[in-house]
Amino acid sequence: MRRVVSVWLPTLPTDRIRRRSGVPPRGLPGGAAAAIVTATREDRRRVLAAVDAAASAQGLYPGMPLAQAQALGGGWLSVHEADPQGDAAAMRRLALWCLRYAPLVAPDRDGVGLWIDITGCAHLWGTETALLNDLVRRLSGWGLHARAAVADTPALAHAMARFAAAPVHILPPGASPPDLPVAALRLPADIIEGLRLLGFDRTAPLAAAPRAPLVRRFGTILATRLDQLAGRVFEPIQPLAPETAIQARLTFVEPLLTAEAFATVIVRLAGMVSTALERAGRGARALDLLFERVDGSVQAVRIGMALPNRDPRHLGRMLAERLGQVDPGLGVEAMRLLVVRANRVGPTQLCAVPGDDKAKVSPGPLAPGSLAPGSLAPGPLAPGPLAPGPLAPGPLAPGPLALDPASLDPLGLGTLVDRLANRVGSDRVYRIELVESDVPERSVRKAHPLSQGLVPHGLAAKKQARTGRRAAPAWPADLPRPVRLLDPPQAVETLAALPDSPPVMFTWRRVRHHVRRADGPERIAGEWWKREGERHAVRDYYRVEDESGRRFWLFRKGNGNAGETGDMRWFLHGFL
Incomplete structure (x- = not known):
């Protein structure tokens, strides 16, 4: 189902003035901010074009004569010249910035808001609530007063954001x-006034009234707006694209309907974009494939890459795997492939003489900034990890210098990560990174699958001395840890002698296990510098093997003597 975000910035012109000035020019009694308004000329008089919250609280409103506003505002009113072109440019820049949330973004028609079609994108932020809260929080941090709403249609989202x-x-x-x-309903002012004269102040009684007399009096726009609000009439939005973005677009004589036809077009688009990326010396990190349907709507497929990539075969394969998300409707009349994020990639010398394959040199390191750990497709379009998508190159140009696709990803790990994330989700592709903590459940965390690997134990000090940077921690070789930890640890019933004997048997999930071999205890104290409640906490860990050869990692809370160290209960924490 379609889901659309409407963002309303009611005081954008005055917020821009306040941001430029840094602080309000004057203060109201009690420390409140000064009232800021913008003015423009209307016929032979000057009227207010925009007012901020402080001015609105004093009874000022857009369209009020400036002389009347100055009489009401007194000396606390700061008047600035309206800048509609600057406001429109700022709204366009803001809309382009919002491409970090979804590929379909467009300013709405009143100039102080925008639409974001988040269909199929909200899960990248966890929930729609998380996406909206992040958006409003970032705008508020920039000094922009914003309201936002999510609904099934642009019209309904627009209305909820404002009312x-x-x-x-x-x-x-x-x-x-x-x-x-x-x-x-986004109707002209004269129609709204006419409806109020007829007693229609709310949309519910207006929607229940007979349509024919209303259409005869006010025109078809009234019926159209009511149907758009209810979702009975589809309302497309025209998405923006960065002016400097690398893109390719193909139009068709007849609308396309089949996945096979789309796949053929994707191959051509990927080749065109790959050539443009090669000329620019860049590799794609995120791509949007837009399907322009005959009914005026646009559907989008977004992919991201773990490493910069311009291989048309890889990119085409990744995009083709997403075709199941596309609903062609009555047909697609054009397709556009847009590079929404790219990183610089330098050339690698392959041979000194054309045709001399023996002169190949190992590829150099990636260009700085080509990998941003923590996200598969980082940048202004995607805060959280995006589903990947890469390409495969055509024949290399002859000559002493050529661009080797393998130099971007010598081991092919980026391609592997892209394909896995594209199939199972980017949040499920990661590696485990160690954290300096003795408590097992705090000693690991998820990391970007292509971030820096671990340093073998014993070499950390040497690497720190050589590079000046602290090396990542590593497990002590003599203290093996389970392959799988249970979160949270599960309680078990045991039979063991105090204070430090291993259990003779234990019962987990109603199954009794007799211990044949045991090793321990390994005592782990609480991290009192992090949590006050762990000042005296102790865990004694044992590695045990039952009669069938299965190995478990058990621990007891407490040292077996002092009650303040724990309640002496036993838990199963992992499997060896």
Whole structure:
């Protein structure tokens, strides 16, 4: 189901002025911010174009004559010249920045808001709530007052962003439109005034009224807006693309409907984009494939790469695997492949003389910034990890210098990570990184699958002395750890002698295990410098093997003597 975010910036012009000035020019009594307004000329008089929250609280509003506003505002009113071109440019830059959330972003028609089609993208942020909270938090950090809402249609999201009680509002999928003021329908002012004269102040009674007399009096726009609000009429948004982005677009004489046809076009688009990337000396990190349907709507497929890549075969393969997400509707009349993030990749010398394959040299290191650990597709488009997608190159140009695709990823790990993440999800492709902690459940964390590997035990000091940087921790060789830890540890019933004898038998999940061999204890004290409650905490760990040869990692809370070290209960923490 389609899900659309509407972001409303009601005081964008005055927020831009406040950001430029740094602090308000004057202060109101009590330390409140000064009222800021912008003015423009309308016929032979000057009127207010925009007002901030402080001015609105004093009764000022857009369209009010400036002389009247100055009489009401007194000496606390700061008047600035309106800059509609600057506001529009700022909104466009903001819309391009919002491409980090979804590939389909466009400013709405009132100039102080934008739409983001997050269909199929919200899971990258966990939930729709997390996505909206992150968006509003970042805008607020820039000094922009923002409201946002999510709904099934652009019209309903637009209305909820402006008229919902909460600044962040989410309508569940399939929810019916609530009763809203008629101003939420985005109708011309004269039509809204005419509806109020007829007694229609809310959308619910207006939607229940007979359509024919209303259309005869106000035109078809009223019926269209009501149907768009209810989702009965599809409302497309025209997405923006960065002006300097590398992209390729193909149009078709007849609309395409089949996956096979799309796959053929993808091969051509990937080759065109790959050639442009090679000329620019860059490798793609994130791509958007846009399907322009005959009904005016646009569907998008987004992929990301773990490493910069310009191999058209790899990129084409990754995009083709996402075709199952595309609904062609009545047909697709054009397809566009857009590089939304790329990193610089330098050339590698392959041979000194054309045709001399023996003169190949090992590829050098990647260009700085080509790998950003912690995200498969980092950057302004994607905060959290994106699903990957790469390419495969055509024939290399002859000559002493050529670009070797393998130099971008000598071991092919980036390609492997891309394909795995594309199939199972980028959040499921990671490696385990060690953390300096003796407590087992705190000693590991998830890391980017291609981030720096671990340093073998005993070489950490040498590497630190050589590079000046602290090396990653490693497990002591004489203290093996389980391949799998249980989170949380599971309680077991044991029979063991105190204070430090290993268990003779234990029962886990109603199954009794008799211990044949045991090793321990390995005592681990609590991290009192992190948590006050662990000042005296102790765990005694044992490696045990039952009669069938299975090995378990058990621990007892406490040292077997002092009650303040633990309650002497036993737990199963992992499997060896």
